[in-house]
Amino acid sequence: MWLKVEGFKDLIHSWWQGIEGRGSASYRLATKMKEIKQKLKVWNREVFRRLEYNKVVALQLVDHWDLVESEKRLSEEETTSKKEAKESYAKIKINGVWLSEEKEVREGVANAYKYLLIENSDWKADIERLQLEQISQQEAENLEHPFFEDEIHSALMEMNGDKVSGPDGFTMAFWQSYWVLLKRRSWICLRSSMSKVSSSRVSTIHFWRILDASLIANEVIDAWQKREEKGLICKLDIEKAYDSLNWQFFMKVMKKMGFGSSGWVGCRVAYPQPSFQVLVNGVPAGFFPSSKGLRQGDPLSPYLFVMGMEVLSTLIRRVVEGGFLPGCRIRGSGRQSVHISHLLFANDAIVFYEARKEHLTHLSWILFWFEVASGLRINLDKSEIIPVGEVEEMEEMAAELGCRVGSMPSVYLGLPLGPPNKGTSVWDGVEERVRRRLALWKTPIYFQRRETHSHKEHDG
Structure with missing residues (x-):
């Protein structure tokens, strides 16, 4: 204003x-x-x-x-x-x-x-013996290239200026409006600070699209149903994901993934120990330092969080390779099969395994180890186990992990999970969201409802 x-x-x-x-x-x-x-x-x-x-x-x-x-x-x-x-x-x-x-x-x-924002002194699990996928030497060297003024200006202008103010108390709209006035002092400040550790930038991480992850999850369900096999799907909810990540854990992850010293030290420059005040009805209260967590709204935070979740992915892969948590094999291109054990998309995690109680025990051990290593916590009250097929003793299995029992059709990444072949009502929510987005467009769009049919009906 x-x-x-x-x-x-x-x-x-x-x-x-x-x-x-x-x-x-x-x-x-x-x-x-x-x-x-x-x-x-x-x-x-x-x-x-x-x-x-x-x-x-x-x-x-x-x-x-x-x-x-x-x-x-x-x-x-x-x-x-x-x-x-x-x-x-x-x-x-x-x-x-x-x-x-x-x-x-x-x-x-x-x-x-x-x-919430101060790290406790409890014991933390060590990840030194865990083998994480590493970036190449060339990629690590690319991270050492310096920033340029036009890169900073371009990144600044791409940000949403209407978001809440940053730690300095100024909104992005303020910096965007007065960049010409402030850029010289800001640029000198950034350049001199980063030169102490050599400059770093965030490499591009290639993600699957949300639609791809949802389709893969439904392919697993379809494969189990066609083979008349019994399976379990565990949807995990990570509680206060950005606020709980342990900084020491994350620095170890960056080193094990092959980032150069200036890369992970550069993150310490970007993420110094900040102090916070809480706005209650528009009035600031308290003033205390933070010793854990990622900053909400920071464009760097999603990348850092995904790197932290790579530890959970590696733990699950090791258990799967040891035969303690079998996933599901689905037919890929040609005669090759693909083994699917879990899908991670940001802080949404879903795990596939056979309907056996010991598999839930192994999964609970993995989650416990990940929690004490990373500081993140699985919210079991919001997590659920969904049976595929006629699975017996579901309540006992859910009690083994400490979460509730769900049912299909469910929702994963905003899209239906395990919908019936001839059911169309489960897509009503998706259609309504599309309609609302189209209504925001200025050009007239004519949207005609199309009935959803199964592949069998389509093929005659």
């Missing part, structure tokens, strides 16, 4: 030019941004919003409508005005923070987040 105010750009420019600083490039940039932030707070309070004045006006409006209502019955329009006045006053009362009870609430919320 500030960016739309006439004269705001000139105001920022004058403030920026008037602030002097000494020291390193990063220190001068931090000093300037800190003073700009303080000036914005004063300007917002005294010029833009005048909260105390607005509070008095809102209170007067509430008193006015209370007086009118005591003398006569309010009309529908007057009742609406009174309701709006009370809502406005309530919001200001929250932002004004002059209630002691609210202070206690803020402190409680801040303490809860502090517990």
